[in-house]
Amino acid sequence: MSTIDVIIFIAYLVGIVLFGSSFYKKNKSSSAFTLGNQSIPGWVIALSIFATFVSSISYLALPGQAYLTNWNAFAFSLSIPFASYMAVRFFVPLYRSINSPSAYTYLEKRFGPWAKNYVSVMYLLTQLMRAGTILFLLGIMLHTLLDWDISTIIIVTGFSVMVYSLLGGIQAVVWTDAIQAIILIVGAIVCILTLMFSMPEGPGQVFEIAAANDKFSLGSFGASLNSSTFWVVLIYGIFINLQNYGIDQNYIQRYMTSSSEKEAKKSALYGGLLYVPVSAMFLFIGSALYSFYTAQPGLIDPNIQADKVFPQFIVNQLPNGLTGFLIASVFAAGMSTISTSINSSATVILTDYFKIDSNSDDDKRSMRILYLASFIFSTLSIGVAIAMINVQSALDAWWKLASIFSGGMLGLFLLGYLSKKLTSLSAFIGVIAGVVVIGWMSLSPIFFPGTSLEPYTSPFHSYLSIVFGTVAIFIVGFLIGVFVNKKVITEKTSL
Template sequence: MNLSLVDLIVFAVYMIAIVLFGVSFSFKKRTSEDYTTGGGRLPTWAIGMSIFATFVSSISFLALPGNAYLSNWNGFVFSLSIPLAAIVAVVFFVPLYRNMQSESAYFYLEKRFGLWARIYASVFYLLTQLARMGTILYLLALPLNVLFGWNIPMIISITGICVIIYATLGGIEAVVWTDAIQGIVLITGAIACLLIILFDMPDGPWQVFDIADKSNKFSLGSFDFDFTQSTFWLILVYGLFINMQNFGVDQSYIQRYLSAKTEREAQKSTLFGSLLYIPVSLLFFFIGTSLYSYYQAMPELLPSNLQGLENADKIFPYFIVTALPTGITGLLIASIFAAGMSTISTSINSSATVILADHYKRYIKKNPTSKQSMRVLIIASSIMGGIGLVVGLALNGVESALDAWWALASIFSGGILGLFLLGFISRKVQSSQAAIGVLCGIIVIIWMSLSPILFTGSFIKYGSPFHANLTIVLGTLTILIVGFILSYFFKNKQAGDNK
């Protein structure tokens, strides 16, 4: 299957235009603060679109319709947890970080628990970003390889190099403004796809609902309190913890809080960007459900090699290539790349900021000049982007890159949220008590993440009985509970010794 010449031109022009637009910000006279926070002068709507684009990676673009096509709307429950997490962010997190006078999210952890907490959080954040960049690059290449026969290493390399160029040279302004454009392209393209599906149905748009309803496609999942299955409540709790982690300890979000002109503007952009994800994720789930009805009504349009449910993630790209008008197809393929590029560019910029603020300024030179800081940021961006690209190439041939990403993300980042909440909720927990809590939490996270691999067959009794999505939930709760118990125990012990 091949793209038409027009579609290839549209795709190529879009990619070149995004890179050139991002690079154009490098011609402005900038300080390191401009590079990391845009000088605190970026408009609210652009920051909000950037937050939204960070939510939507190429994994979301392909996986959400594929998930709805395969099963139902259980995954949409994740989006329903966002409003609560966003309110907590607006009320507590945005003021906290804007008042800290540091571009690093992990400066707070050092103030609260000491240097070890900052080192732990910043190093594991960097590892998480490398795993994220590599996974997104690889998963982006898979369906395009299947549909067009494009070489996987070639797709990874071209996409990675394009993002590294504009993210490294353009800084946070390039990231935010390209994110805003890519978010608009993504939403417009998705709406166009849905309208074409609906009005191409043999018996009209309502046939989508009739077919889907008969197959229970609109179900949000079981409402049983069963935490071994993907129930409504499990996904809701999982979503709440993941989104608290995003808003509370993810450097890429904290930088956007600092990029706004005022605290009020930062709060508005956070609400706008996070809440925008809800209707857009609903749109993607509805596209997946509509595709199910579309190919049920016209099964002859779907080739036999894509009819198995294991090919659900390839259905949407296949529809884009075969059913959309010439030109629109190229733009939609570009929007798939846009979704991945926005997340990768964010990871590159936030990682460089962490390297400068948490490591270079902390160990090498406390008060570097703006020129020295800019040099560090550009070198760090290039290195992190390059390693992320190598990780993507290394994943080529891995049986389940998505499962590998989930396991790595849980291990690398699961303990940071618990540590942050421990310090934020209680002023009585001491550094050593927090460290023990984090250690216990990481053990739980590793056990839950790796038990499906390590404890199989006759050793299954040692494995985790819980659903994998509870990994971050139970790991975080372990850190909180252990930290609170230790602080209470030592407080009482100290009181007893003083008598």
């Protein structure tokens, strides 16, 4: 990277921190910190929801996957319109009627404190791992480009995001999200144009080479359930995005920041739909990279990992200045996700674990809790990122276990929403059943191969674990509920 690239990147980082911190004067109450006093413009919230979908992982992984294989991942994006419609039709009205900053107040009302505690703890743990993972990836990228100390990069980046998230609250988060969303979209467009007009035989060569090698394929349309066919990825996307829109604090908190239910619905709809064409742009970059390096094979190591192809292009092929802007756009994708995790986690901690009245003295205590929770969460995520430098395998295993337990969130929500008379015990048994199914599908292929238990390993693709787990929670919980209600009715009749 040239000096001008480094200056552009540092200017972006400093500018975002200063802009986000400028909301401190508007962030004097817990309502302002968690909900922005419900006065944030709808278009800002829509861009924030979009930015929550995109992380630096997506920014690098989608081009890498299209470069290596095809557009199979786009099936995930095609599931978003359905989830967005469900949010507009059902989820936004539900949470606006409850009028709580926490997504998990609803589960407490339906099934009691255990349901809220289970889901909120799993949410906090997965957000901590997510923020730590993204910080680690950002550190690795900048370390590779500039040879700066990776721990220093992680600490500086983590505390930079913490500063404006803590000082500015949700207003800083969504407004910086909006700016970062625009930066990352512009960055993707710049890359596409550069790639197309850098081909030896002109832009059309991108399509010729990519099409000849099936780089625009959506994958197999077969009925197999043990590979990532189009249908498997689509169904996986439907369930994941229903979980995002239906029970994920990152999204639901944004429903509550709008001035009205109508604005909240627009934000949920447009924020999700925007991801569809942008994800197609990321995948197109991967296909174009394949064409670019196929036409000019001497420009890259043929054995390079797919996820490193895009960063290599950014550093080696873009003009001075654009490289710094593109690195800033990758950081924008990551920082928007981290800031969201910090604010939403602090909100969950305050709302779900501290019952505080809204008078002025108690609100000061609420602000202290929010500040402290933001600081502790940020510090822990930095610690997770630094730990990943040397013990990635152990943390990967922990992440797998965390995803198993959090996989029960959607099923529990659907039980509460669709079965109005279901008891707490029925839901609890259903969750246990679902977690067992998800655990078997996720872990048996890892631990059982080569053992006497190998015949009992899951034959299904790992994407389907949340699908079968959610279905198991709902069916078991519902049937147990029917049985219990029938037994109660029988006993009352006999009396």
